[in-house]
Amino acid sequence: MRRVAVVATGQTEHARSRDDLSQPELVRQAAGRALSDAGLEPDAVDAVVISNMELFEGRALPELWVGEGAFASGKPCLKVATGGTSGTSACIAGFHQVASGLFDVVLVVGFEKHSEGHTQTGMALTDPFWDRAVASGALGNFALSISQYMAERGVTEEHAARVAVKARRNAARNPHAHLRMPDITVEEVLASRILAHPVRMLDMCPQSDGACAIVVAGEDRAAGLCERPAWVKAAVTRHEQPYIGDIDRRLASMRTLREAARRAYELADIREPLGDFDVAEIYEPVSYSELAWYEALGFCEDGEAGRLIEAGRTEMEGDLPVNPSGGVLSTNPVGASGVIRVAEAALQVMGRGGERQVPGVETALATGYGVYAWADVVVLGSA
Amino acid sequence: MSEHLTVPIEMALTWRYASGSAMERFAAGLRERRIAALRCDGCGRRYLPPRPLCGNCRLPLAEWVPVADEGALEAWTVMHLPILDGRTGEPREAPYGMGLIRLDGADTTVNHYLDERDPERLAIGMRVRAVWRGDLRGAMDDILHFEVLR
Amino acid sequence: MRPANALDRRPVVVAGVGETGPRPEDPRSIPEMVLEAVTEALADARLGYGDIDAVVTASVDLFDGLTASNIAVTEVVGAVMRPETRIAGDGLAAALHAACQIWAGAYDTVLVAAHGKASMSCYQDLTRWALDPILVQPLGLDFLACSGLQASAMAVADPGAERRWAETAAVRRAACATDAASPCTAEAVLESAVAAAPIREGMCAPMADGATAVVLRTVAPAGKGEDVRLAGVGCDLDRHALGDRDLCAWRGLERAAERAYAGAGVADPEDAFDLAEPSCRCAHEEELFLAATGVGAGTLVSPSGGLFAGDVPVAAGLSRLVAAVRHMRGDAGCRRALAHGAWGPAGQAHVVAVLDRGTA
């Protein structure tokens, strides 16, 4: 397989509402910043991959309208949409397209403008003969799985609150992040409004408007476009059965993420994840999920996630800083969120993370999470 | 540009969904307060909702097995943020209890409403039973909610 | 530097094809339809689910009325605990991506599946939500109105155009063997109701339900006999606004075809193809297709009626690939074919696949 690398990134300032920009203009801002970052003219892009969950904007085939914003006119352009994993899966599609030799430079752009529609309704078109009869939403489904996870693994509300605090404090150092709360405390999270027992307002991700782009290049181009490219060491996807009730103890088991990680670690020669990774950007729509992912990703043994966060080992100064960007808990334009994970992991490898840079990153992890338990795992490295 | 204009457009779309033959048979059972699952020949897993294929074994499903209208609570929550009902578009009045219920005779769980909404009175492993509506229509909301058996 | 679209890539063989066949209204659920197509494609390839390394599906949420509508097919395409990439666009574009995965060396065997159910809703009403919501959607246009504008631009200073299109439609309708299409003379086409002037209803392919599946596979070293290979692929997205395009040509298809030809080593398209299977939804589009691809008079075009046998949203392009493969298998003289998919208003997006007969 031809080696491929992420050579540039660009993103918008994410916010509750970006009424100042139309969808194509929002996409253009992220795409334009990524091209400037690589010093590329639009003509140098061979193909474009777009990620977006179109029902949130009431669209069909959104690439038709926003494609021009992604410099896709007159170029091959495909759209990927797999719920929360849309962005990471679009990046993986870009990796494969470059690795194939068909294209040398591919631009991947993810975007969402939740403010233009109604996110709950956009997610409500579930199986009309089954789960459409119950109003649980992503929030309710998480809360259900969390009750099982807490009972089985001894995780507490305070453990989750620590994750929420870490995310928003980290986000304060990220100029693109939506929720930036440098002074947030565990007490504040635990006192925030209850949404679905035990999940509180500050445990949940926001709904954001935003876009994020990466430039993917083949081995013969990467070095010329970036001083320190973020090489793709592994990119693995695993999908799961369709109904929440199909998945046994979802957060606790998370067999898709476990299997995707196992395969990715094999490809990238990761033996001791907590030590081998220098940074991780993982897709955590709710504070509790980050704890579950620690276990599924092998950062700790099952049942040890609470102690991992308690000991501060995933804080910026810890052994493995998780989500220096602030993560999905601080910024969630769904179609962009997976691209943001890969872009942020790439920035860390490039050493261009600004105030949120972790020193000396050689190997970085990015994950995507979507629908009930779909998983993407991407490993990036400096060599 | 100081002024940011927005263009309002109302979406009102409908679709005609086909249930598939397994779901059709399942729905006919609901009209008689009967619940049935499809059992996989390969792994023995008894599936709700019924479907054409076991995704794990990738084998067609054909063997129907009876399922009780009561079972064990495997997971629960109390919703405080009202979620829109996908059928009516209206928010359901909060707070309300929800659970994942493993019905006796099935291996997958059903997500549904609970009559209990006090977190202090809910626990994994509790026994629950379906409360059916009077006028059965052959849909999952023929079950109004599950009552906690104490 | 490695040339893009190099000829030295490992082969991608179309190992199996399956299709429900377009129907005006398929009473089955989406997973049931897709299961039939996938089962047929796997049997055709003499493979089982266990032989599949990855899946690429094609579906569009708004067309299916489902959030992340590939959830409905995850199990029947065998994607549980497997890599699935979901392309929200034409199924032939999904096949293009699957070929990329194989050329990349990521997987050896990839299943591609696409589905659409036009009977679920008023398809043209759904297409309004694909048009610019600031400048176009509020005016009340749909894809068919956009096609009408394209046909109108072509008919300027071409008084014979409408009759020619009616004759094309009559020929395609006569060739169909499905129950979605109805035969009709050119005169009857010209007298049929206005769909989007100057397009008459008789000039439009009927919308239909269906599912299509294809197994792509790199050649096994010990393989024997002749097979059909994906020799070159290309796609393109044109400008969105009709006013920004030259409506009298499918420039996007020209570029998509050029890319596919470069991959397949097609020097002169006029003599290169024994068969072309275009995705033409209206009769006038055949003229745009022929001009853009450069396919010559010696090429057999849509021998089974093309999309006039039933235009299945999303699956249409992949169904053209299946039609081409089946024809090549049944006609030893057919050495090279072109399959085409198109989506968006007035052919905004195109995908082309060049199929060659190969020997392992």
Added chain:
Amino acid sequence: MIREGGMSIPFRFAAGEAGSAFLAALRDDRRILGARCRGCGRVVVPARAFCGRCGGADLAFEDVGPEGTLIAWTQRPGHGVFGLIRLDGGDGALLHRLLSPLPALVAGVRLRPRFAAERRGDIRDIEGFEVVNGSDA
């Protein structure tokens, strides 16, 4: 078994930098804004923030039309009559409704916009285009 289900959502689409300027000019001054791309020299109509042709983002708004020439039209029963109009001073064409009776609609005919009396910053602030009296294709 077939069951009906639907979705009703009010969407509100941001017109963005260029779209807001374009719609505000329709509403406030009955002007039609194009944008001249300093990269390729074309005047895109309606105004946009970036040039879809050359990719450039250096565009300057300028007035086009309001009159123009019909280049294509269609009648879509149940939906209306639509045309592509090349506005004077602009490249490309504007898509809009046509108000004149069908026999008058031939390529090349001159058209002018009819503005709505009440305008709210919407493409429908132009009710449509009508044939300029005495115009002949």
